[in-house]
Amino acid sequence: MAxxxxxxxxxxxxxxxxxxxxxxxxxxQEGPPGSQxxxxxxxxxxxxxxxxxxxxxxxxNHKIQHRPSFSIGSMKGTPSYVGEVAEIEQIRGGEGCxxxxxxxxxxxxxxxxxxxxxSDSNIDQTRHFATIDTLEKTTLLHGAGAYIGxxxxxxxxxxxxxxxxxxxxRGPPNELxxxxxxxxxxxxxxxxxxxxxxxxxxxxxxxKTGCYNAYCPGFVQVDSRIALGARYIDIxxxxxxxxxxxxxxKQDNSTGHxxxxxxxxxxxxxxxxxxxSHMANGASFVRYGGETLTSxxxxxxxxxxxxxxxxxxxxxxxxxxxxxxxxxYATTDVNxxxxxxxxxxxxxxxxxxxxxxxxxxxxxxxxFGGPGGKRSNLHGNGSSQLT
Numbered sequence: 290m291a292x293x294x295x296x297x298x299x300x301x302x303x304x305x306x307x308x309x310x311x312x313x314x315x316x317x318q319e320g321p322p323g324s325q326x327x328x329x330x331x332x333x334x335x336x337x338x339x340x341x342x343x344x345x346x347x348x349x350n351h352k353i354q355h356r357p358s359f360s361i362g363s364m365k366g367t368p369s370y371v372g373e374v375a376e377i378e379q380i381r382g383g384e385g386c387x388x389x390x391x392x393x394x395x396x397x398x399x400x401x402x403x404x405x406x407x408s409d410s411n412i413d414q415t416r417h418f419a420t421i422d423t424l425e426k427t428t429l430l431h432g433a434g435a436y437i438g439x440x441x442x443x444x445x446x447x448x449x450x451x452x453x454x455x456x457x458x459r460g461p462p463n464e465l466x467x468x469x470x471x472x473x474x475x476x477x478x479x480x481x482x483x484x485x486x487x488x489x490x491x492x493x494x495x496x497k498t499g500c501y502n503a504y505c506p507g508f509v510q511v512d513s514r515i516a517l518g519a520r521y522i523d524i525x526x527x528x529x530x531x532x533x534x535x536x537x538x539k540q541d542n543s544t545g546h547x548x549x550x551x552x553x554x555x556x557x558x559x560x561x562x563x564x565x566s567h568m569a570n571g572a573s574f575v576r577y578g579g580e581t582l583t584s585x586x587x588x589x590x591x592x593x594x595x596x597x598x599x600x601x602x603x604x605x606x607x608x609x610x611x612x613x614x615x616x617x618y619a620t621t622d623v624n625x626x627x628x629x630x631x632x633x634x635x636x637x638x639x640x641x642x643x644x645x646x647x648x649x650x651x652x653x654x655x656x657f658g659g660p661g662g663k664r665s666n667l668h669g670n671g672s673s674q675l676t
Contacts, residue, residue: 331395332378332516334386340393345506347563355511357556358543364434364535364553364610364620371602371609371651372531374552375439377486378519385514391558393503393510394518414448417589419639419657420456420578420631423613423623429571432614433457434537434550436651438606441484441524442474442658444590449582450475451590452487453606453657456576457538457547460567465494468547468560468568470536472521483520486534488549492566510558515551517558527594531603535610542618545569571616576631577608577623578641579657589638593658598642605656609647622646622653638662 342348380392423430433455442451454471473487478501490507491499500507502517510516523532537550545562562569579592593606602609611623625645632641639659647654 331518332380332392333395334381334390334513335393337389337391337511340391340510341503341506342509342561343506345564348506348561351509351561351563353509353511354541354544354546354559357539357541357546357548357550357559359539359541359618361550361556362554364436364537364612371607372438372525372533373523375521375523375525375532375534377515377521377534380514380516380519383514385512387513391510391513392516394516396504414585415583415587415589417581417583417592417634417639417661418576418578418631419592419634419641419659420576420580421611421623421628421641421643421655422577422631423575424627424629425573426627428616429459429573430457430575430613430615431542431571431618432537432539432547432620433572433575433577433612434535434539434620435577435611436533436535436609437471438525438594438602438608439472439484439521439523439532439534440594440606440658441482442591442593442595443482444474444476444581444584445588446584446586446590447476449584449588449590450478451582451592452580453578453593453608454487454580455536455538457568457572457574458576459571459573460492460494462494463496464492464566466490466492466565466568467494468538468572470538470549472534479518479520481520484524485521486515486517486519486551488517490560490564492564507564508558508560509546512551512555512557515555515557525594525603525606527596527604529603533609537612537620539614539620540571540618575613577611578631578655579606579639581639581661587663589634589661589663591659591661592639593656595658595660597636597659598640598656600642600644600656602654602656605642606658607654607656609651609654611653611655625653634659 452473458467469489546559583589599605641657644654
């Protein structure tokens with residue numbers, strides 16, 4: 290009961306980049322960087338059948354699925370009393386693209402340099418995690434999602450990132466298929482220090498393939514208003530106003546495509562089944578939480594809010610209404626008996642605190658994050674039982 294009161298206070302081949310650049314902007318008004326008038330200027334409205342996805346060799350005969358075959362709106366939690374939904378970058382003043390067109394983040398030189406796996410698999414850099422992971426199981430999962438608090442941890446250097454996301458994956462180590470979705474602060478990818486809606490996928494554990502957002506062929510955008518790469522306008526503050534987003538990645542039982550559902554009722558688009566060598570029929574592993582990439586000098590940036598986990602959800606970043614999609618394609622609360630904690634650093638740098646079922650609003654909840662630090666000091670204990 291005491292904990293509940295405390296709580297109340299509170300992602301085939303990507304080797305061919307036949308991308309179209311230099312399209313006209315979609316926003317008619319210009320303004321200072323970060324202003325409402327400027328929102329959407331980094332996006333182009335392109336014909337839905339001419340988007341980058343269809344440059345992929347496996348997509349030449351692909352028929353667009355304009356909407357999922359399943360009903361959306363299946364995540365019933367409403368953690369509104371913790372905070373508000375974070376406003377995201379507007380496309381054409383909130384009107385979205387015209388009929389038959391979809392927003393695609395305008396391609397820049399750094400996107401081509403960072404779209405593939407090379408930007409975050411450098412042998413001189415290390416990833417760190419504070420997550421909860423599913424235990425290995427024989428039955429396949431068909432999705433995962435959560436409400437995620439939105440913060441803006443500031444990596445000091447361009448070759449760092451800090452993320453909060455859900456992962457789905459399956460396959461042997463050298464052929465691992467992965468989808469990741471959530472938010473990220475990633476200067477080398479976005480040319481700024483903002484927090485962006487970010488997705489990533491690979492079919493070989495980042496060895497030769499891997500792609501962010503729609504920067505190389507693969508992801509099929511269908512929504513006209515919200516696009517991968519959009520920047521968040523609202524950001525939570527430690528001890529102050531809280532904002533969150535909701536993401537759900539769910540496999541379509543009819544087509545096998547992996548849909549991205551945003552805010553419980555917007556089907557942004559999907560990763561086609563054809564892209565994947567091992568996830569065409571489901572995922573064997575799901576992960577929720579934070580991830581950082583160290584800089585070349587061994588410094589790991591802040592994660593989440595930059596504060597260590599707390600029962601106060603206006604201090605530490607959090608995941609709430611944590612769900613998975615089971616073997617029957619039903620969206621259900623995660624079972625803590627089938628989860629483990631994964632923190633690969635000392636608890637003074639990053640950590641995770643599982644808060645359990647917080648009732649009808651937050652449901653399965655955990656807080657995570659930390660200030661980061663020097664790589665030489667980041668030794669941890671690895672995985673452990675969640676409960």
